[in-house]
Amino acid sequence: MWYFCDVFGRIWQPPFILFNLLAFWIAPAFLHPQCLDFKPPFQPQQELQFCQMYKYFGCCDYARDQELMAKYYRIMDNFDYYGFSNCAAFVQDLICQECSPYAAHLFDAEDPSTPVRTIPGLCPDYCSQFHSKCRSFLTLMSDDPRLAELQHDQSRLCQYLELDDPDYCYPHLLSNEKLTKNLGRTTEDSDGCLQLCLEEVANGLQNPLAMVHANDGTHRFFVAEQVGLVWVYLPDRSKLEKPFLNITKAVLTSPWEGDERGFLGLTFHPDFKYNGKLYVYYSVEVGIDERIRISEFRISSADMNVVDHGSERIILEIDEPASNHNGGQLLFADDGYLYIFTGDGGMAGDPFGKFGNAQNKSALLGKVLRIDVDDNERGPLYRIPPDNPFVHEPNARPEVFAYGVRNMWRCSVDRGDPNTKEGKGRIFCGDVGQNKYEEVDIVEKGQNYGWRAKEGFSCYDKKLCANSSLDDVLPIYAYPHKMGKSVTGGYVYRGCENPNLNGMYIFGDFMSGRLMSLKENKNTGNWEYNEICMGVGLTCSFPGLINNYYPYIISFAEDEAGELYFMSTEIPSATSPTGVVYKIVDPSRRAPPGKCHYEPISVRVRSNLIPFEPKETLIGVHVPTKHPRLSNPEEPPDTGSKTWLQELLDIFRKQDEQVTPTPFTPTTPKPLRTSRQRKGRRRKGKHKNGAVRLVGDEEGRRDRGRVEVYANGEWGTVCDDLWNTKNAIVVCRQLGFQYALKAAKHAEFGEGTSLKIILDDVQCEGTEETLLDCQHAGIGTHNCAHYEDAGVICGDLVSGLD
Numbered sequence: 001m002w003y004f005c006d007v008f009g010r011i012w013q014p015p016f017i018l019f020n021l022l023a024f025w026i027a028p029a030f031l032h033p034q035c036l037d038f039k040p041p042f043q044p045q046q047e048l049q050f051c052q053m054y055k056y057f058g059c060c061d062y063a064r065d066q067e068l069m070a071k072y073y074r075i076m077d078n079f080d081y082y083g084f085s086n087c088a089a090f091v092q093d094l095i096c097q098e099c100s101p102y103a104a105h106l107f108d109a110e111d112p113s114t115p116v117r118t119i120p121g122l123c124p125d126y127c128s129q130f131h132s133k134c135r136s137f138l139t140l141m142s143d144d145p146r147l148a149e150l151q152h153d154q155s156r157l158c159q160y161l162e163l164d165d166p167d168y169c170y171p172h173l174l175s176n177e178k179l180t181k182n183l184g185r186t187t188e189d190s191d192g193c194l195q196l197c198l199e200e201v202a203n204g205l206q207n208p209l210a211m212v213h214a215n216d217g218t219h220r221f222f223v224a225e226q227v228g229l230v231w232v233y234l235p236d237r238s239k240l241e242k243p244f245l246n247i248t249k250a251v252l253t254s255p256w257e258g259d260e261r262g263f264l265g266l267t268f269h270p271d272f273k274y275n276g277k278l279y280v281y282y283s284v285e286v287g288i289d290e291r292i293r294i295s296e297f298r299i300s301s302a303d304m305n306v307v308d309h310g311s312e313r314i315i316l317e318i319d320e321p322a323s324n325h326n327g328g329q330l331l332f333a334d335d336g337y338l339y340i341f342t343g344d345g346g347m348a349g350d351p352f353g354k355f356g357n358a359q360n361k362s363a364l365l366g367k368v369l370r371i372d373v374d375d376n377e378r379g380p381l382y383r384i385p386p387d388n389p390f391v392h393e394p395n396a397r398p399e400v401f402a403y404g405v406r407n408m409w410r411c412s413v414d415r416g417d418p419n420t421k422e423g424k425g426r427i428f429c430g431d432v433g434q435n436k437y438e439e440v441d442i443v444e445k446g447q448n449y450g451w452r453a454k455e456g457f458s459c460y461d462k463k464l465c466a467n468s469s470l471d472d473v474l475p476i477y478a479y480p481h482k483m484g485k486s487v488t489g490g491y492v493y494r495g496c497e498n499p500n501l502n503g504m505y506i507f508g509d510f511m512s513g514r515l516m517s518l519k520e521n522k523n524t525g526n527w528e529y530n531e532i533c534m535g536v537g538l539t540c541s542f543p544g545l546i547n548n549y550y551p552y553i554i555s556f557a558e559d560e561a562g563e564l565y566f567m568s569t570e571i572p573s574a575t576s577p578t579g580v581v582y583k584i585v586d587p588s589r590r591a592p593p594g595k596c597h598y599e600p601i602s603v604r605v606r607s608n609l610i611p612f613e614p615k616e617t618l619i620g621v622h623v624p625t626k627h628p629r630l631s632n633p634e635e636p637p638d639t640g641s642k643t644w645l646q647e648l649l650d651i652f653r654k655q656d657e658q659v660t661p662t663p664f665t666p667t668t669p670k671p672l673r674t675s676r677q678r679k680g681r682r683r684k685g686k687h688k689n690g691a692v693r694l695v696g697d698e699e700g701r702r703d704r705g706r707v708e709v710y711a712n713g714e715w716g717t718v719c720d721d722l723w724n725t726k727n728a729i730v731v732c733r734q735l736g737f738q739y740a741l742k743a744a745k746h747a748e749f750g751e752g753t754s755l756k757i758i759l760d761d762v763q764c765e766g767t768e769e770t771l772l773d774c775q776h777a778g779i780g781t782h783n784c785a786h787y788e789d790a791g792v793i794c795g796d797l798v799s800g801l802d
Contacts, residue, residue: 264328322346430489484509
């Protein structure tokens with residue numbers, strides 16, 4: 001899989017690599033079905049009567065189908081029986097191509113700035129048949145004056161109606177397997193990676209770690225920042241200037257990258273519309289102690305978009321023995337109770353007590369807690385649900401609902417299938433691992449999730465793991481640290497706009513930036529894994545969609561309508577305003593028009609509004625400008641003009657900063673040395689500190705390989721944690737290459753097991769002289785293994801092509 005980072009560190013995948021240009025342009029490598037409204041096709045809610053060839057999937061709903069049928073009869077009323085019998089099928093075919101999943105291609109409308117054809121693009125043989133039998137119909141079907149001029153000249157007419165891209169001409173596209181295979185299904189690449197797109201929803205946020213809705217019909221969403229601010233966004237994505245909640249003075253956090261303390265969770269009471277209650281989870285300092293605090297607030301009686309800050313009531317406080325593993329999730333499940341997800345107390349290996357906090361049911365850390373906060377105006381602030389599993393067990397805290405968790409980061413409740421409600425009420429969580437595995441669990445009453453005896457499916461504490469009384473529940477999925485080192489739990493998609501995603505659990509990893517999905521196999525009960533990649537080629541070239549995101553995936557969210565979002569940032573610091581909220585979009589199929597419509601309840605706004613201004617853009621290669629059709633088809637083509645390939649190469653050269661390979665911008669330009677010159681300068685045993693070399697390519701190519709760096713008198717490898725194109729830039733430039741084509745991971749060029757691991761967590765800006773000049777964990781300091789050895793592929797644009 002080819003991953004790239006742009007100059008801002010955002011994750012994306014290029015639409016194609018330069019040395020695959022010809023393969024890409026000869027035939028469409030990636031499907032791009034698109035309607036005339038520049039949106040994906042859909043399955044009509046009501047079966048079409050006229051354009052039945054597209055009754056299962058296309059670009060027309062029943063109403064449009066009826067309009068096209070009326071247009072057909074208006075045209076046919078002008079002809080006698082002979083004309084009707086010979087041309088009815090032709091006319092219906094042409095009219096119905098507006099309903100084709102590829103209507104935008106057939107009508108030459110991929111670019112919204114160009115005029116749309118009035119007759120779909122026809123294949124030459126079909127055009128010849130149509131002209132010989134039914135050319136008189138053209139002026140009734142279109143008001144294009146050129147058609148009347150060319151009506152009696154078959155050659156010129158068919159040239160005029162021909163598409164620049166012959167793959168999409170009608171009717172041959174119907175038999176083009178590359179265009180029709182798996183049409184309407186979520187696209188996968190050759191590695192099985194699902195091709196999805198994103199829509200930017202909010203930006204400029206400081207570590208946005210929660211986004212929730214109030215389930216009150218307003219369709220507002222509330223975004224919480226780690227520093228203790230919560231912002232209100234309206235359905236049009238405008239932001240209220242005045243914060244919904246501001247407890248920055250009380251929240252304990254810092255600007256340090258990776259600080260786990262802060263404002264960590266927010267949820268609204270199921271009856272918020274009537275009682276105005278919400279609950280927050282945050283870190284505080286009380287004297288010399290650090291604690292997690294669960295508080296109840298009420299909405300202001302004067303402004304529905306502001307919390308009454310004087311209404312805070314502390315529901316629960318728990319001492320934190322360390323600054324990490326603070327948990328942070330709050331949610332109300334279908335039973336109406338408040339669930340609180342705590343971490344194990346921090347440090348490493350849950351070292352607290354004989355068996356650790358997580359296995360100790362008398363401790364509140366390392367647990368899923370369940371409490372009843374209804375009717376708490378008088379008496380206790382919370383009560384214990386009578387069916388909590390350990391209410392009658394001596395020494396066990398009655399709040400405990402489940403135990404044996406390490407640090408569950410982001411949990412969600414499954415809304416259930418929209419039609420059958422299957423799966424409704426299940427609680428999914430991502431539980432962050434120690435040093436080998438990350439896991440996803442379904443939380444159930446009274447269950448033990450294994451920590452610290454187990455990490456994922458494997459034993460961590462061998463003595464505890466061998467205890468026959470452990471009786472733990474295994475995760476539904478676990479992945480090793482070569483894929484990521486900090487799981488961020490997500491949601492089961494149950495929205496309306498992306499039907500293909502229904503039932504898919506979508507989650508991510510904070511450290512690797514990897515987006516992932518699980519789907520339950522109903523026959524086996526197993527959860528099947530697919531990675532999620534950003535759409536390549538033209539996959540995301542719909543208005544408003546992008547194909548890149550910042551790498552630190554902090555949290556996932558669901559709006560009131562059930563659509564799915566995630567939040568990530570460029571710099572994982574509580575004070576860095578680089579956080580963005582993204583909406584997940586499947587470009588292969590949308591819901592039928594009107595199906596997902598809702599009318600938000602109006603919101604009375606007393607604050608100034610800040611309109612949303614998107615900053616992210618679609619990254620990749622811009623398709624060459626479409627050559628206009630000749631005003632005079634008899635005019636011979638300009639043989640001296642550039643070919644499409646020359647034009648494309650010009651675009652590459654002019655837009656180096658927007659297109660992979662990523663260009664270098666060294667602080668001090670230096671003349672490049674050839675490979676022979678570089679080789680001649682090497683001296684055995686006299687390497688400079690920070691020198692690099694590439695090894696391990698099976699074909700012996702000098703422009704690619706495992707990265708080995710020289711430090712303190714010895715060669716060693718580099719771990720792929722945080723490894724990206726900026727790091728690769730430093731390596732490739734140091735070796736005299738002009739471009740970094742790929743930052744390779746997962747020991748793609750073999751494991752350097754005979755060497756020490758020299759560097760880990762390398763973070764470069766791309767302008768450093770050597771990797772040693774970049775940020776890193778320290779020479780010889782690492783938390784990885786050789787299966788994570790990093791590599792690069794370098795190149796000199798054209799001369800470096802394979």
